[in-house]
Amino acid sequence: MTALCLNVEDLHVVYDVGSTALGRRRRLHAVNGVSLAIPPGETLGLVGESGSGKSTTGLAILRLIEPASGSVRLGNTDVAGASRQEIRKLRRRMQIVFQDPFSSLNPSMTIQTLLEEPLLIHTDMPASERRAMVGKTLEAVGLHPGYAVRYPHEFSGGQRQRVAIARAMIVRPEFVVLDEPVSALDVSTQSQILNLLKTIQTESGTAFLLVAHDLAVVRLMSPNVAVMYLGEIVETGPSARVYDQPAHPYSAALISAVPFPDPQRQRGDRIILRGDLPNPMAPPSGCRFRTRCPFAMDVCTAEVPLPVPIEGGGTASCHLHTHGPRLGGQSLRPLIHTRRMQMV
Amino acid sequence: MSATTAASAPVLTSTPIALPPPSSFARRFAHNPTAMVSLILLTLIVLVAVFAPYLAPHDPARSSLRNILKPPSAMYLLGSDDLGRDVLSRLIFASRLSLVASVQAVAIALGIGLPLGLISGYVGGWVDTIIMRFNDALMSFPALILAVVIVGLLGPSLTNAMTAIGLVYAPRIMRVVRASTLSVRQEVYITAARATGCGDARIIMRHVLPNVTGPLVVQATVLMGQALLAEAGLSFLGLGVQPPEASWGAILGTAFPYMAQSPVPTIAAGLVISVTVLCFNLIGDGIRDSVGRMRRAGD
Numbered sequence: 001m002t003a004l005c006l007n008v009e010d011l012h013v014v015y016d017v018g019s020t021a022l023g024r025r026r027r028l029h030a031v032n033g034v035s036l037a038i039p040p041g042e043t044l045g046l047v048g049e050s051g052s053g054k055s056t057t058g059l060a061i062l063r064l065i066e067p068a069s070g071s072v073r074l075g076n077t078d079v080a081g082a083s084r085q086e087i088r089k090l091r092r093r094m095q096i097v098f099q100d101p102f103s104s105l106n107p108s109m110t111i112q113t114l115l116e117e118p119l120l121i122h123t124d125m126p127a128s129e130r131r132a133m134v135g136k137t138l139e140a141v142g143l144h145p146g147y148a149v150r151y152p153h154e155f156s157g158g159q160r161q162r163v164a165i166a167r168a169m170i171v172r173p174e175f176v177v178l179d180e181p182v183s184a185l186d187v188s189t190q191s192q193i194l195n196l197l198k199t200i201q202t203e204s205g206t207a208f209l210l211v212a213h214d215l216a217v218v219r220l221m222s223p224n225v226a227v228m229y230l231g232e233i234v235e236t237g238p239s240a241r242v243y244d245q246p247a248h249p250y251s252a253a254l255i256s257a258v259p260f261p262d263p264q265r266q267r268g269d270r271i272i273l274r275g276d277l278p279n280p281m282a283p284p285s286g287c288r289f290r291t292r293c294p295f296a297m298d299v300c301t302a303e304v305p306l307p308v309p310i311e312g313g314g315t316a317s318c319h320l321h322t323h324g325p326r327l328g329g330q331s332l333r334p335l336i337h338t339r340r341m342q343m344v
Numbered sequence: 345m346s347a348t349t350a351a352s353a354p355v356l357t358s359t360p361i362a363l364p365p366p367s368s369f370a371r372r373f374a375h376n377p378t379a380m381v382s383l384i385l386l387t388l389i390v391l392v393a394v395f396a397p398y399l400a401p402h403d404p405a406r407s408s409l410r411n412i413l414k415p416p417s418a419m420y421l422l423g424s425d426d427l428g429r430d431v432l433s434r435l436i437f438a439s440r441l442s443l444v445a446s447v448q449a450v451a452i453a454l455g456i457g458l459p460l461g462l463i464s465g466y467v468g469g470w471v472d473t474i475i476m477r478f479n480d481a482l483m484s485f486p487a488l489i490l491a492v493v494i495v496g497l498l499g500p501s502l503t504n505a506m507t508a509i510g511l512v513y514a515p516r517i518m519r520v521v522r523a524s525t526l527s528v529r530q531e532v533y534i535t536a537a538r539a540t541g542c543g544d545a546r547i548i549m550r551h552v553l554p555n556v557t558g559p560l561v562v563q564a565t566v567l568m569g570q571a572l573l574a575e576a577g578l579s580f581l582g583l584g585v586q587p588p589e590a591s592w593g594a595i596l597g598t599a600f601p602y603m604a605q606s607p608v609p610t611i612a613a614g615l616v617i618s619v620t621v622l623c624f625n626l627i628g629d630g631i632r633d634s635v636g637r638m639r640r641a642g643d
Contacts, residue, residue, distance in 0.1 A: 059535075062539060064535055064538060064539055088541045088543065089541075091540060091541035092541065095539060096536070096539045098532050098535075098536060103532040103533060104532045104533055104535075104536045105533055105536075106533040106537070106551055106554075106555070107533075107555065108554035108555050109550075109551075109554070117537075117540055118540050118541065121546075122541060164536075167540065
């Protein structure tokens with residue numbers, strides 16, 4: 001096994017959300033035992049609906065939110081246990097691109113100042129070299145270097161996101177969290193930004209954690225994908241396998257919710273989820289997905305499902321593989337098809 | 345574009361001239377007639393203060409006992425006061441003291457209020473609690489009474505009076521800065537700055553401070569007017585500027601008892617104070633409106 005760029009094990013993030021009338025602290029378990037591994041130069045997609053904890057996971061890996069427990073290793077460096085001083089030095093090696101390029105760029109700073117800041121902090125380049133580096137990086141993200149004197153509000157959303165990408169990449173990090181990098185952009189701009197990210201990755205060999213709710217984006221960008229539900233990873237595996245042969249009912253539901261332009265295919269085997277995410281303050285016992293799962297069994301209430309290896313790569317945490325139909329690592333597709341036939 | 349290499353920039357979407365001209369703060373301010381008129385008036389007042397020796401028709405301190413409480417005439421355009429001094433010349437020279445005194449008071453208020461407000465808003469927690477309770481205590485006092493007490497302790501002089509006014513106004517600056525800091529702290533670009541590797545000091549100075557200046561400038565301008573008024577009040581009471589020097593408030597104070605015989609000096613001094621305070625306030629309003637539009641244009 002080759003050395004990993006990023007290795008996350010059993011990451012927990014807990015938010016304190018005030019206290020009850022009796023003075024008992026109320027806690028929200030936003031991320032509950034997440035483990036991820038990304039080899040150098042690769043992209044891992046992290047998908048899930050709003051509130052599943054995928055963005056929190058990204059922020060906690062970078063220590064922008066303090067994790068409650070768990071281990072995060074960047075190469076051979078311990079990130080989770082690093083002191084405040086050490087973390088600031090580590091930021092040269094790990095960066096982030098935020099979702100909304102309208103709020104992630106300081107409106108009072110020019111592009112030059114924005115892009116120079118990481119260099120000022122992490123290198124001792126003289127001013128002339130910094131300026132040259134800013135120009136070079138702007139060109140690499142497809143912006144004219146002459147734009148450096150302008151302010152963020154003079155740019156379009158796509159151009160701002162290019163600036164944000166330039167800011168993340170200018171210190172040549174090993175690992176970048178892309179937190180919904182295109183979901184605030186027009187569809188036509190999205191593909192440009194995604195292509196840009198792919199090109200940059202090919203050249204720099206940076207590993208990406210791509211947090212997204214758009215499955216098409218993740219499929220395009222990442223060979224591997226992890227599906228999150230209510231703070232837990234329910235399924236992992238190669239993107240093609242997870243998309244075509246999902247092994248967890250939640251993944252299947254997410255994937256079947258993607259609209260197809262073909263109306264015949266549109267009416268295929270769909271799982272429609274009812275209701276919202278359960279209250280994360282009081283998650284359901286056993287399997288967290290059971291309240292919305294069309295295949296829920298008795299064992300789902302009683303026992304927490306463990307990850308089961310899936311044929312074609314990856315794992316899924318679902319009792320269907322060991323109880324009931326005992327799928328044993330096979331795809332859920334036949335099961336969904338049968339269910340639909342019964343309902344018709 | 346010549347600088348593009350196919351490998352590093354497959355999609356070059358931008359050209360250097362494609363952007364609309366930036367709509368600047370100055371341009372929006374210039375389109376606000378009230379604010380512009382106020383700015384021009386205030387500039388005139390400042391020019392008068394700067395060139396006082398060349399503009400004043402008489403020596404402001406020379407008294408002429410034969411010309412006491414004269415009504416306006418060709419010699420004394422605004423009449424003379426109870427010691428036979430030219431009121432116009434005195435008002436012209438007093439503009440120096442009055443303006444400098446306001447600047448001094450606001451500078452002290454900023455010097456105390458700005459750092460404390462930034463720290464209070466950015467650090468939060470018990471630091472914030474302590475600073476804000478102290479702040480509340482200061483604010484619950486009537487400003488002028490507190491200034492009178494401080495001047496009483498330090499002794500009457502213009503510097504002491506303005507130090508007192510500055511102290512009294514510091515909480516107002518602090519509140520504005522703290523409130524803005526609290527909202528700026530929540531912005532994604534602050535998290536982005538942390539992700540970049542900025543330390544707290546750098547975040548406060550480079551990322552928070554520039555984004556709280558809008559409301560801060562507005563508050564400072566309004567306080568300039570109020571400090572001028574407070575100085576006038578203290579000098580009127582004899583706690584500020586000491587004779588023979590004069591500020592507008594002091595002139596108002598000396599002219600007021602003779603208002604029945606000679607109303608013009610009182611009215612003139614009062615008018616100068618009111619107009620200047622109004623100018624400061626209207627400029628503050630103008631800045632606030634222009635800054636507000638800049639924020640929206642950024643979205």
